[in-house]
Amino acid sequence: MDYNQYNNYNVNNTGDDSLSNKNDIGKKLVKIVIITSLFSVLIGIVGCVCVFKAFPNLLIDSTTNITKTEKEVTVTDKGIADAVDKVHDSVVVIKTYVNNQLYATGTGFIYKKVNGKYYFITNNHVIEGGDQIKVQFADESEVIAKLENGDKYADICVLSIELSKNYPVIEVGNNVDTRVGDTVFAIGSPLDYSVFSYSVTRGIISGKEREVAVSVSGAMNDWIMQVLQTDAAINNGNSGGPLCNINGQVIGVTNMKLASDKIEGMGFAIPIEEAASYADAIINGEDITRPYIGASLANANTAAAVTRYGIDMQDGVVVESVEPSLSADVAGLKRGDIIKKMDDVEVKDIATLRYQLYKYKVGDTIVIEYIRNGNTKTTELKLGAKK
Numbered sequence: 001m002d003y004n005q006y007n008n009y010n011v012n013n014t015g016d017d018s019l020s021n022k023n024d025i026g027k028k029l030v031k032i033v034i035i036t037s038l039f040s041v042l043i044g045i046v047g048c049v050c051v052f053k054a055f056p057n058l059l060i061d062s063t064t065n066i067t068k069t070e071k072e073v074t075v076t077d078k079g080i081a082d083a084v085d086k087v088h089d090s091v092v093v094i095k096t097y098v099n100n101q102l103y104a105t106g107t108g109f110i111y112k113k114v115n116g117k118y119y120f121i122t123n124n125h126v127i128e129g130g131d132q133i134k135v136q137f138a139d140e141s142e143v144i145a146k147l148e149n150g151d152k153y154a155d156i157c158v159l160s161i162e163l164s165k166n167y168p169v170i171e172v173g174n175n176v177d178t179r180v181g182d183t184v185f186a187i188g189s190p191l192d193y194s195v196f197s198y199s200v201t202r203g204i205i206s207g208k209e210r211e212v213a214v215s216v217s218g219a220m221n222d223w224i225m226q227v228l229q230t231d232a233a234i235n236n237g238n239s240g241g242p243l244c245n246i247n248g249q250v251i252g253v254t255n256m257k258l259a260s261d262k263i264e265g266m267g268f269a270i271p272i273e274e275a276a277s278y279a280d281a282i283i284n285g286e287d288i289t290r291p292y293i294g295a296s297l298a299n300a301n302t303a304a305a306v307t308r309y310g311i312d313m314q315d316g317v318v319v320e321s322v323e324p325s326l327s328a329d330v331a332g333l334k335r336g337d338i339i340k341k342m343d344d345v346e347v348k349d350i351a352t353l354r355y356q357l358y359k360y361k362v363g364d365t366i367v368i369e370y371i372r373n374g375n376t377k378t379t380e381l382k383l384g385a386k387k
Contacts, residue, residue, distance in 0.1 A: 080185050084200055086248030089138045090170035091187045093197055094122050094159075094240060096130035103130055107188040107241030108159065109170045109250065111279055118167065120159040121279050122240030123255050124150040127157055135161060138198065149282040152216050153223055153290070153358065155255050156275050158282040170242060173249030175228070175271050180205050183246050184230055186254050186267075188238030196237070203232030203265070212268060213351045214256065220299070224355035227268040228252045234267030243269040290358050291383035294326025295319050299349045300338050309336050315348040316340045316371070331368065331381035340376070341369035357383075 087109075096104040106126030112119040120135060127133050127147060136142045143161050150157025182205045189197040207229035213221035230243060234257040243252035252269030281288060298305050300316040309318055316338040322328040333339075339347050343366050347353045360366060362385045369378050 080183065080200075080202060080246055083244060083246050083248035084185065084187070087170060087187060087242060087244055087250070088198065090168045091138065091198065091241060092120060093136040093189045093193050094120075094126050095134040095136065095142075095193075096127050097132040097134070098130055100132070105189060105193050105237055106239045107237065107254075108135070109240075109242045110167055111158075111170065111172075111276075112283065113167075113169050114283075116164065117160055117162045118169075119148070119279070119283055120145065120161070121253060121275060122157060122159065123253065124152050124155050124157040125255075126240045127159075128152070133159060135159065136193075136197075137167060141165075149288070151278055151288045153354075154274065154278045154288075155225070155270060156253065156278045158279050171247075171249045172272055172276065173245055173247065173251045175208065175251055175273060178205055178208065178228075178245065178251055180207060184232055184243055184251070185246075186230070186232045186234060186238060186241055186243050186269075188235070188241035188254065190235035190237040193237060201233040201238075203230050203267075205229070206231050206266075210268065211355075212256070212258075220350070222350050222354060224351050225255075225268075225270070226274075227255070228271055230267050230269060231265035232267060233265075234269075289362055289385050291360050291362050291364065292326075292386040293328045293357070293381060294323040294384060295328035295333060296321045297339075297350055297353070301349065311336075311338065314338070315346070317347055317350055317353050319370075327381050327384045331379045333368070333370065333379065333381075334372070336372070338371040339368055340371060341367075343367050344369075 090110045092108050092110065094106040094108045095102060096106075104126060106122055108120045108122030108126075110118055111121045127150065133145045133147060134142050135145045143163065145159040145161050148158040148160050183202065184205055185200055185202045187198060187200050190199055205228060210227050210229045211224050212227055213224050215221050216223045228243065228251070230252075232243070234254050238254050239256070241254050242250040243254050244250050251272050253272065253275045254267065254269045256268050258266040258268075278288065296319075298318045298320050300311060300314050300318045303313070305311065305318050306313050311318070319328065319333050319335055319337045319339065321335055322333055339353065341347060342353065342356050345356050347356070360383055362383055365380055365382045367378055368381050369376065371377070
């Protein structure tokens, strides 16, 4: 026997058996791993199904929360052209003359028509100081108007013209349903009315019941107006024009804006409810009478008051003088007294005092809290009327 051949056989035979055993073991291990993995995946799937069946909102929890906490809002903007057309011919240009010279221009609108007489609303400051007023209609016809009456604190006046020609009366809306964010537009004649008359500006209601201090009698703010705020552009010449909603209804009378390098888009309008109440009173021939306390007053927070009356600078109103036998005198108020409250409402200055005072009627009795010589006192004051 060939030794070498045998030896080679034994070596080769032994190596094949060892490799075969190892391969069998490896295959078994792979099968075990695969089966275990598949079983784990299966268990996971079954577990997830069970969890989702028990808690069906788990995956859509954030979507469900949004649906529950937020309103669905559909915005459809078709423009305001139809509303503008509806209002356009009810709007007029107001021209104020002094000695036959054009003094000021503004805007107004046809508020009512009674027995052939048209009544127009505009701002009192548009016609103040004039001796003749003309109204120019959308068809460019022009007629001299009669001033029925006006009120500088309400900044409302009423003009009238008797005409046989028909013009549309503006539709009056209300602010009960008006919300911040509602679309509004203003129509007016800013700057040069011959070029920019019937300009339309659009915006939103930015705020309601804004209290804005204004000057009525001089350079000092002496009155507070409660107005609508809008970002629709309000320019010189727009005063007295209508602020309208998208239904073409007037909801305010534009009357002022805040102008500054630091301010943009802050215009204001008198709510139509207030404007209409004054206009109706004027049309009905009623006098606009406000209560009067019979005293000359000054702000206590000025250097002049501190020097003149020897007081500390503070909020309040100083009594400069009282008229004999009128309300303040009867109530016992004296020169140098500092009015601090009116019926428990704090009085910061003349503007707030007048604003609160004009909420009352002639004949009402109010409680005044004041300081005299460092002591706080109260008195009852019956409101009279200025003669």
